[in-house]
Structure formats: C-alpha cells, structure tokens
Amino acid sequence: MRVAIAGLGAIGTSVAKAIDAGIDGLVLSAVSAQSIEKHHGWLSELKSAPVALPVEQLADAADIVIECAPSKLVRSIVAPAVSRGKTAIVLSAGALLENADLIELARKHGGQIVVPTGALIGLDAVTAASVGTIHSVRMSTRKPPRGLAGAPYVIDHGIDLDGITAPSKIFEGTAREAAKGFPANINVAAALSLAGVGPDRTMVEIWADPTVTRNTHRIEVDADSARFSMMIENIPSENPKTGRITALSVIACLRKLRAPLRVGT
Incomplete structure (x- = not known):
C-alpha cells in the first residue's frame, strides 16, 4: 500500500523515516511540505525517495494519506483522499469538528477517516x-x-x-x-x-x-x-x-493495518 504524508514537521518526519525503515506492506510514495527544499537532505537519503507533490495531489499517488499539517489544510488533504475511496489518517482532529461533512463524503465514496489515539489515552x-x-x-x-x-x-x-x-x-x-x-x-x-x-x-x-x-x-x-x-x-x-508519543501512535496505527495480531478495539 502506498502512503503519502502531508506535512514534514516533527511528526511527519518521524513517520516518514519509520515507513522507509520498514513497515510491513507499506511504501512511502509521496510527501508534501510548505518548504520542501529544506527537507531535501534527509529525503534524498531514504531507501526509496518519495515524490514531492502539492497536498491536493497526494491522493493521486497513495492509498493512505496521513495529515500532519496545519489544521487549515485538513480539508484540502482529506477530501481528495476519501472522495476516491481511500484512507485519510487525521491528526488535526479539531478541524473535523468544523468540516464534519468530510465524514459523509467518506461514507458516500467508501473512504475512511482514521483518527489515531495520538497524545491521549483510553x-x-x-x-x-x-x-x-x-x-x-x-x-x-x-x-x-x-x-x-x-x-x-x-x-x-x-x-x-x-x-x-x-x-x-x-x-x-x-x-x-x-x-x-x-x-x-x-x-x-x-x-x-x-x-x-x-x-x-x-x-x-x-x-x-x-x-x-x-x-x-x-x-x-x-x-x-x-x-x-x-x-x-x-x-x-x-x-x-506536540508530544513525542503522537508520531509513535501513527506508526503503531500503520503497523496494525497488516499485523497478524491486533490488540485494542
């Protein structure tokens, strides 16, 4: 499954490196960042360098799009993914409260919005x-x-x-x-x-x-x-x-996708 990441801050960078290091069944296919040039160094060192795309085009290059960006960009990241029946993993959960129609859009087209546990518990x-x-x-x-x-x-x-x-x-x-x-x-x-x-x-x-x-x-x-x-x-x-555990939560969520044993609801 192809994974794209929108936003290469502390969370997006950690998740990108974890996917490149190896998560069963996943490959990092695309990324997007406000200033992609400043990330060129470490991106070029990845085993499989992803393409850099505008956030609106990430869904064209991936089966799963992970939002690690400012909340104002959530709609432009999530809507293209779920309208194509794909999965969007959303960290800016607060933005979903103001864009609740994205849930109906996902339902209509067979897409899915996943909100990982993130910095919370329980x-x-x-x-x-x-x-x-x-x-x-x-x-x-x-x-x-x-x-x-x-x-x-x-x-x-x-x-x-x-x-x-x-x-x-x-x-x-x-x-x-x-x-x-x-x-x-x-x-x-x-x-x-x-x-x-x-x-x-x-x-x-x-x-x-x-x-x-x-x-x-x-x-x-x-x-x-x-x-x-x-x-x-x-x-x-x-x-x-942002807490360090937020990135780890996304990585754990990705590992669950193909894991032979899933623990938790």
Whole structure:
C-alpha cells in the first residue's frame, strides 16, 4: 500500500523515516511540505525517495494519506483522499469538528477517516462505553505556558503567558470551543469527543502551568458501563505543542493495518 504524508514537521518526519525503515506492506510514495527544499537532505537519503507533490495531489499517488499539517489544510488533504475511496489518517482532529461533512463524503465514496489515539489515552475505553450510555466526559489539560503560545484564544484574550508564574486555568468550555481556540494544542479533546459524547457535551479545562515540563491530560468518564479516570504525561517533541508519543501512535496505527495480531478495539 502506498502512503503519502502531508506535512514534514516533527511528526511527519518521524513517520516518514519509520515507513522507509520498514513497515510491513507499506511504501512511502509521496510527501508534501510548505518548504520542501529544506527537507531535501534527509529525503534524498531514504531507501526509496518519495515524490514531492502539492497536498491536493497526494491522493493521486497513495492509498493512505496521513495529515500532519496545519489544521487549515485538513480539508484540502482529506477530501481528495476519501472522495476516491481511500484512507485519510487525521491528526488535526479539531478541524473535523468544523468540516464534519468530510465524514459523509467518506461514507458516500467508501473512504475512511482514521483518527489515531495520538497524545491521549483510553480512547478504546471511551469508544466501548459510547456503545452504551455515557453520562459525562471531562478533560483537564496542563501544558507549560510556552506550549500554548500563538493559540487564537490566548491572543484574543490578551493572555500574557510569560507572566504566568503559578498554575493558571485559562480556559473552560466545550471541546468544540477548545478546538477553535487552541487548534494546534487540543486535538486530543476533539478526538475524545468524537470517540464519546460529541464536541458539545465533552467539557475541557486548559491550564498554563509553569510547574510542569510535560503535556498532561486527565480524563474522567462516567457511563452506565463503567466509571474511569486516566492521566497521561507526554514528553514534548521538538515542537512544544506536540508530544513525542503522537508520531509513535501513527506508526503503531500503520503497523496494525497488516499485523497478524491486533490488540485494542
């Protein structure tokens, strides 16, 4: 199966190198990046160098397209793939909340949108609980202040992240609101909402916390089948907004595609 990657930041680069190193049944066929020239060095060293294409053309060269790009590009990456009956793996889950018609487009043409677990934990449990009745889902996220820099909500509300010297709750609201205000930070909340009770019933708190060095997410779920809470502390990647485990989650998802044993829902 041919795989294309849109976006060659910390996540896209790690996934590309992992595919080239060897994932059963997969080959890296194409990539896209805003400045492809700066990636020429390591791309040329791959065993099988992929072609560089605009994001809109990746679906022409692949069976699976992986979105590792800014959320504003999700539609131009996903729509061509699913409209051809192909698979799109989406990391910017928050963008799906504003482009929900992509799900219907995938259904109509036999395509599929896959949202990997990413930086979260326990999506299997939430998905299972949603088969029954979930009463409430809450998530609390804590990040070092610099990991929230540039978020539209921070800018619009004039929040001085450099002036925060103690843990400070800077946002409380729904997952839909969180996705709009923190599009590069809170895809975990969107993924959680899609697995469970939806973006308008999933409640989110965001804390700027100078006492933490890891991106921390705590989830609390109350359902008719179980009551559970989970916490994960993610080590940031080269990009402080993204945890290292996110790239590993995509690689694990790809390995599952042809694995003789699959563990998890």
